[in-house]
Amino acid sequence: MVKVMNIIQTIASIPLFEGLPDNYCESLGLIAVRKTYARGQMFFSEGDDGIGFYIILSGKVKVFKLSADGKEQIFHILEDKEPFGEAAVFAGEHYPASAQALVETSAIFFPRPKFVELILSQPSLALSMLALLSLRLRKLTLLVENLSLKEVPGRLAAYLIFLNDRNNHSKSIELDVSKNQMAGLLGTIPETISRILKRMSEEKLIKMSTRSISIIDKKGLADLAEGVRRLA
Amino acid sequence: MVKVMNIIQTIASIPLFEGLPDNYCESLGLIAVRKTYARGQMFFSEGDDGIGFYIILSGKVKVFKLSADGKEQIFHILEDKEPFGEAAVFAGEHYPASAQALVETSAIFFPRPKFVELILSQPSLALSMLALLSLRLRKLTLLVENLSLKEVPGRLAAYLIFLNDRNNHSKSIELDVSKNQMAGLLGTIPETISRILKRMSEEKLIKMSTRSISIIDKKGLADLAEGVRRLA
DNA sequence: GTTGTTCCTTGACTTAAGTCAAATATAAAT
DNA sequence: ATTTATATTTGACTTAAGTCAAGGAACAAC
Numbered sequence: 001m002v003k004v005m006n007i008i009q010t011i012a013s014i015p016l017f018e019g020l021p022d023n024y025c026e027s028l029g030l031i032a033v034r035k036t037y038a039r040g041q042m043f044f045s046e047g048d049d050g051i052g053f054y055i056i057l058s059g060k061v062k063v064f065k066l067s068a069d070g071k072e073q074i075f076h077i078l079e080d081k082e083p084f085g086e087a088a089v090f091a092g093e094h095y096p097a098s099a100q101a102l103v104e105t106s107a108i109f110f111p112r113p114k115f116v117e118l119i120l121s122q123p124s125l126a127l128s129m130l131a132l133l134s135l136r137l138r139k140l141t142l143l144v145e146n147l148s149l150k151e152v153p154g155r156l157a158a159y160l161i162f163l164n165d166r167n168n169h170s171k172s173i174e175l176d177v178s179k180n181q182m183a184g185l186l187g188t189i190p191e192t193i194s195r196i197l198k199r200m201s202e203e204k205l206i207k208m209s210t211r212s213i214s215i216i217d218k219k220g221l222a223d224l225a226e227g228v229r230r231l232a
Numbered sequence: 233m234v235k236v237m238n239i240i241q242t243i244a245s246i247p248l249f250e251g252l253p254d255n256y257c258e259s260l261g262l263i264a265v266r267k268t269y270a271r272g273q274m275f276f277s278e279g280d281d282g283i284g285f286y287i288i289l290s291g292k293v294k295v296f297k298l299s300a301d302g303k304e305q306i307f308h309i310l311e312d313k314e315p316f317g318e319a320a321v322f323a324g325e326h327y328p329a330s331a332q333a334l335v336e337t338s339a340i341f342f343p344r345p346k347f348v349e350l351i352l353s354q355p356s357l358a359l360s361m362l363a364l365l366s367l368r369l370r371k372l373t374l375l376v377e378n379l380s381l382k383e384v385p386g387r388l389a390a391y392l393i394f395l396n397d398r399n400n401h402s403k404s405i406e407l408d409v410s411k412n413q414m415a416g417l418l419g420t421i422p423e424t425i426s427r428i429l430k431r432m433s434e435e436k437l438i439k440m441s442t443r444s445i446s447i448i449d450k451k452g453l454a455d456l457a458e459g460v461r462r463l464a
Numbered sequence: 465g466t467t468g469t470t471c472c473t474t475g476a477c478t479t480a481a482g483t484c485a486a487a488t489a490t491a492a493a494t
Numbered sequence: 495a496t497t498t499a500t501a502t503t504t505g506a507c508t509t510a511a512g513t514c515a516a517g518g519a520a521c522a523a524c
Binding site for chain 1: 297
Binding site: 410411412422423425426427430 | 500
């Protein structure tokens with residue numbers, strides 16, 4: 001029972017379920033299953049039946065698709081307390097993309113049938129899910145915008161600013177994803193990332209250290225991201 | 233009252249609200265407002281407050297974003313009974329993109345506050361909305377995949393097949409959107425569309441008439457869309 | 465340390481697709 | 495029909511970014 005209690009407390013602390021009455025958190029706890037995935041292990045693959053969704057407790061997960069020739073487009077890189085696979089629970093039968101652990105990751109799993117049942121009895125939970133999906137939609141919209149409206153330096157600048165904003169606006173950005181992953185997220189290749197980061201350094205927009213990047217001219221980066229300025 | 237009755241019947245026929253109890257359709261009818269938009273008129277612009285969402289009764293609407301230098305990325309082109317602006321109702325405060333009537337369009341509008349209220353009292357309505365948002369998410373996922381994993385001929389092939397499938401798999405596709413719009417949707421420019429359609433004709437994948445396109449080699453197109461084959 | 469592995473950088477080359485500009489074609493208006 | 499406007503096609507040119515291939519770091523294991 002100790003383990004169940006832990007899950008319930010954990011659930012209550014997840015933004016998605018915030019403000020739910022205690023007894024519903026308990027119901028959630030009862031249908032939730034804790035799982036651990038090793039680095040590189042797949043949660044699910046594109047086309048699999050959508051049997052439920054996950055919420056990350058710790059670790060890092062990438063959601064992506066592969067093209068016929070093996071190129072990979074990453075849609076999201078997700079961390080603590082972020083859910084994934086949730087769209088498949090409501091829409092179609094299958095997961096539209098694949099999900100893989102980038103590092104050892106622990107997550108809780110909510111099986112579809114029981115969760116849908118719960119939703120039906122609890123409108124405010126439904127409202128939370130609606131807000132969540134809307135947010136995802138917004139994030140994806142941003143990605144589409146980036147991919148088609150901006151060239152790579154702009155996308156990269158936007159991503160650096162995103163990372164910076166997420167880390168409390170501290171001047172230095174930890175590069176906890178490989179340039180390979182970065183490239184996949186930005187719809188390009190690692191070589192291009194390298195070259196652009198170099199140009200950004202030359203133009204004194206950023207300073208590079210081994211495992212991190214410092215933003216020197218945030219305005220300049222923002223201009224790049226807006227497509228206002230371009231890189232020499 | 234006649235007008236209200238019409239709206240209620242209309243609402244009951246919309247997939248999004250299918251299977252709802254009559255009294256809820258009536259409630260929806262009471263908060264719904266019918267509006268008409270001229271060709272070129274804006275429903276809302278990116279950044280506007282998300283005051284509600286629309287469902288198309290007749291006409292055609294494009295949802296898009298503009299870059300700093302005026303390039304336009306179209307996210308969806310929507311027709312009868314399709315909703316738009318719904319994400320803004322739940323997520324943030326603002327519409328993430330703009331919506332404009334491509335032809336004279338009539339729609340019903342649901343104001344946010346009253347709709348949210350309704351959702352809270354009716355879980356199965358919430359479930360419909362969840363499914364809808366998931367579907368949107370899926371469509372966008374596809375767009376991202378197209379934009380980054382495939383080159384333009386592949387995207388165009390995928391789009392032609394999409395149009396074909398939508399129109400009951402009839403051999404000929406009506407080009408009811410300009411090549412300009414098409415280009416915007418596929419993240420490219422009209423010139424490129426022209427050239428690729430020409431090459432597709434030369435390779436006997438399609439046959440072009442003035443206002444329509446016939447698919448000759450569907451398999452060939454599908455191969456292009458999958459990225460299996462390439463255009464000479 | 466030294467070895468092996470993985471990741472990152474750099475260079476030379478190629479190419480898809482964008483820009484600019486001009487010529488046609490189609491549709492709309494009088 | 496003739497004119498006007500709008501869309502489409504075509505050509506010549508440019509360029510961002512991809513491919514291929516070779517060196518260099520960084521890191522882990524022994």
